[in-house]
Amino acid sequence: MPSAEAPSPFADLDRAAVARALSQMVDRPGDWADAYFERLEEVELPAGEAGPGLLARREEGLAVRLMRGGDVWLAARDGIGPDAFADALRHVARVLPSAATPTPSLAVAPWDGAAAAPEVLAFPSLVLRGVRRRRAAFPLALTVRRHRRWLQVVGSGKVVAEAQRECFYSVVAQTSRGRRGALFPGLGEVQAEELADDLVSAFRGRDATSPEAWRGPVILAPAAAAVLLHEAVAHALEADLLALGGDPEAAVGVSLGAAALNVLDDPATAPETVRRDSDDEGQPVRRRWLLRAGTVAEPLADARWSAGSELLAPGAARRGGRHDLPAPRSYHLELLPGELAAAALLAEADGGLFLPAAESGSLDPLSGVFRLHFAGGSRVRGGELAEPVGRCRLLGRVADLLAAVVGVGDEARPAGAGWCAKGGQKMPVWATAPALLLEGVEVTP
Amino acid sequence: MSRLAETLEALSRAGFSHAEAYAKRGRSRRLSVGVGGRSAAFHQEEGWAVRATTQRASLFYAASGAPRPDVAWPEADGYPLAFPDPDAAGAAAPWSEPSDFETPLVGESEGLRLLAAVAAALGDEMPTARLLSAVLEDGSSESRLLSSRGVEAHWRRRVAVFHAEAALGEVRARVDLARREARRFGPAELARLLADRLAAAAGGAPQGFSGRDRGELVLAPAVGAHLLAALTPYLVGAPAADLAAAVADRRGRFAAAAVTVVDDGRHPGGALESACDGEGLPTRRTLLVEAGVYRQPLLSWAETAAGVRPAVGGKSAARPGGCARRASWRDPPRPAPTHLYVVPDPALPAAALLADLARGYYLLDVTAPPRLDLAEGAFRVPVCGFAVHGGRAREAVSGVELCGTVGALLRGVQGVARDLAFFPLDGMMGAPTMRVGGLELRAAGR
Numbered sequence: 001m002p003s004a005e006a007p008s009p010f011a012d013l014d015r016a017a018v019a020r021a022l023s024q025m026v027d028r029p030g031d032w033a034d035a036y037f038e039r040l041e042e043v044e045l046p047a048g049e050a051g052p053g054l055l056a057r058r059e060e061g062l063a064v065r066l067m068r069g070g071d072v073w074l075a076a077r078d079g080i081g082p083d084a085f086a087d088a089l090r091h092v093a094r095v096l097p098s099a100a101t102p103t104p105s106l107a108v109a110p111w112d113g114a115a116a117a118p119e120v121l122a123f124p125s126l127v128l129r130g131v132r133r134r135r136a137a138f139p140l141a142l143t144v145r146r147h148r149r150w151l152q153v154v155g156s157g158k159v160v161a162e163a164q165r166e167c168f169y170s171v172v173a174q175t176s177r178g179r180r181g182a183l184f185p186g187l188g189e190v191q192a193e194e195l196a197d198d199l200v201s202a203f204r205g206r207d208a209t210s211p212e213a214w215r216g217p218v219i220l221a222p223a224a225a226a227v228l229l230h231e232a233v234a235h236a237l238e239a240d241l242l243a244l245g246g247d248p249e250a251a252v253g254v255s256l257g258a259a260a261l262n263v264l265d266d267p268a269t270a271p272e273t274v275r276r277d278s279d280d281e282g283q284p285v286r287r288r289w290l291l292r293a294g295t296v297a298e299p300l301a302d303a304r305w306s307a308g309s310e311l312l313a314p315g316a317a318r319r320g321g322r323h324d325l326p327a328p329r330s331y332h333l334e335l336l337p338g339e340l341a342a343a344a345l346l347a348e349a350d351g352g353l354f355l356p357a358a359e360s361g362s363l364d365p366l367s368g369v370f371r372l373h374f375a376g377g378s379r380v381r382g383g384e385l386a387e388p389v390g391r392c393r394l395l396g397r398v399a400d401l402l403a404a405v406v407g408v409g410d411e412a413r414p415a416g417a418g419w420c421a422k423g424g425q426k427m428p429v430w431a432t433a434p435a436l437l438l439e440g441v442e443v444t445p
Numbered sequence: 446m447s448r449l450a451e452t453l454e455a456l457s458r459a460g461f462s463h464a465e466a467y468a469k470r471g472r473s474r475r476l477s478v479g480v481g482g483r484s485a486a487f488h489q490e491e492g493w494a495v496r497a498t499t500q501r502a503s504l505f506y507a508a509s510g511a512p513r514p515d516v517a518w519p520e521a522d523g524y525p526l527a528f529p530d531p532d533a534a535g536a537a538a539p540w541s542e543p544s545d546f547e548t549p550l551v552g553e554s555e556g557l558r559l560l561a562a563v564a565a566a567l568g569d570e571m572p573t574a575r576l577l578s579a580v581l582e583d584g585s586s587e588s589r590l591l592s593s594r595g596v597e598a599h600w601r602r603r604v605a606v607f608h609a610e611a612a613l614g615e616v617r618a619r620v621d622l623a624r625r626e627a628r629r630f631g632p633a634e635l636a637r638l639l640a641d642r643l644a645a646a647a648g649g650a651p652q653g654f655s656g657r658d659r660g661e662l663v664l665a666p667a668v669g670a671h672l673l674a675a676l677t678p679y680l681v682g683a684p685a686a687d688l689a690a691a692v693a694d695r696r697g698r699f700a701a702a703a704v705t706v707v708d709d710g711r712h713p714g715g716a717l718e719s720a721c722d723g724e725g726l727p728t729r730r731t732l733l734v735e736a737g738v739y740r741q742p743l744l745s746w747a748e749t750a751a752g753v754r755p756a757v758g759g760k761s762a763a764r765p766g767g768c769a770r771r772a773s774w775r776d777p778p779r780p781a782p783t784h785l786y787v788v789p790d791p792a793l794p795a796a797a798l799l800a801d802l803a804r805g806y807y808l809l810d811v812t813a814p815p816r817l818d819l820a821e822g823a824f825r826v827p828v829c830g831f832a833v834h835g836g837r838a839r840e841a842v843s844g845v846e847l848c849g850t851v852g853a854l855l856r857g858v859q860g861v862a863r864d865l866a867f868f869p870l871d872g873m874m875g876a877p878t879m880r881v882g883g884l885e886l887r888a889a890g891r
Binding site: 043045046049051052053054055056057058059060061069070071072073074075076077078079084087091111113114115116121240243244304305323325364367 | 479480481482483484485486487488489490491492496498502503504505506507508509510516517518519520521522523524526577612615617775777779
């Protein structure tokens, strides 16, 4: 993946000088100041003929932040340079610095030539070939994007993080049945085959009717299980959302799901091109147990929510960009595999439903009501996948859904990453999960 | 020579036959209060973008900072792109820039005081309610555009938005509003909106509700605006006229006589009021539906030039709307509504629509976005409001969906009031209170 190997543009950034300048703002115990530098590139091959044939976006900028108690000040600029940095410092500082600090030079490497992504241009042909190979044909419009991001966080003293980089791809497939989106850490034959398989399955099930309102066994394939975990475990354990209902620390030790559920968030084991060793506040990431045998081990927290807490630890901060404030969010969820092989899962779910991928999910953090929408799936009969079923949704309270897990597949695989748009900050989330077997859950058309 | 002109020259030297260069600068202040504390952010944004075409291919390139003619342009791909002449959208009507474009952004203390006052006023309105979060954003921007076809434009914008979410036990309600500047928001008004929505959302299925009811309905502006937003496939873009024809009645009538729909990029006082659209062409008021008769969809200059059929069964020429919108400097312009609204009846107060409602529902807001089934011409939207008996609200109602066909909705409008209100959806969507028959309330999920 050569694009991910591009060197950091922040290699020559004088982090010490930035830290010294930030330290001028920190004049009370517990103050936290940091500077965030980012560079983004997006190359897009759009669908259709109405707009430009290729879109490329390149941007960079910085933000300076000061946290003091429950208050936060942020100043963000669309550009990186000494004047922009000094201006942002002035906006955020609460007092005039006691001594003048030389403005850092903030040398940033120039962009390396024109934006180009041949793998993006080649991808639609690969998908169409995959569809044809499956002896199917239907109108299909693909929008393919490559996303690259570099970031560097410098703190006023404690934070010394290395520059981070991410490279991944997003694809939106528009068919007469609707839109299907996918995220991939790489882009090539394997991903084209995966997408073609998904699209052809959806096409062949296009006339299937939605199941009647019903309770029974449901198998969530890894991609669907990943969305369930993201919505029902990760969001439910974000410190800022927990705080809507009370003290986030009170969640620790609460039994949230079946004992078969062991869930972690670990950005350091994400797919290689998006792997991280520090978060968007420059804090080292941790292999964080969210659920251990179904019981809450540790909520997701950032510097703001972990300040003064003995139970909440930072390292899970994410921000959509320099203009956004960081907030606790999962990055790469892992559901540890169980003991049920695929055949055993199907045998246990006789008469139930197999749901391969969720279109979307949502959680109401106050009521705990959770919704998961599916474009379709299959009935399970006699230990095998039988006739297709159409659109349906799974509805329930988080605790009830997670308690309904009666089996976990024995093969975890990278699955079901997607865009998360909490608080208007759209960002990718990744997952590694096996299939899940749920018993007695409510499915409605 | 300006940076934009230099950028156009550079593109010409690079072999592009036509191009357009756009630059935007803006400042905004964002203040928030929530369970985690308070925040104050100040943003300075600056970016630019070009669209360029050869005879065979085209590109869009956007970057942060000031325009740079010396960048390495990506290789164009796909299809050629057409650019408008300066008169592609017709002559511009006279327009003066509103004086409030000059007002300074809300100050940090001033904005935080407003948010604190909203929390206090909500406590007065509904002592058991909690303000979970409130955000106030106030911004101004300035854009310039130059094209090789002779379009040259400069325009400014001024807009403020307010978002808030409140809770009453497990019930939540949110309010999203946009005005031209932050000082036009009043804490008492905002608190009352939140309290009304919480009161409605705290209800359940109405007494004696068997899962379906076809009572008369009065839709508050928020419900009408969300429905209008869902109906944009029938009102915006080249395929809209055919879709509209499919839901018209046998006589070709699209909506009830009470319904007139307009899009107006120059709506006086509107949050997005501007002389120019995202391609630098003059904005205008475009009549889409007149007293129930479908006149034309909202079309870009390119769609009009391509000869899109303007009306249901009509043959008159459609007028281009000057309706290209850029979501930001990062995004290419696309045809989209600016202030799309149902024209109010200045003689009819909203209370008059409720007064003679013997039995029905006053629907205050949606609790999730509407779902439109274009193939079936049907919609459903979760709503909350009040059951009405003898013209008076009797009990709060939620957990229900408003359902029906698009035709029944449009032709079921019996009256529109004068209380036009806009909401920030895909553009500013506006509606007055409307009285509607022929639709159904169902228990959610049925």
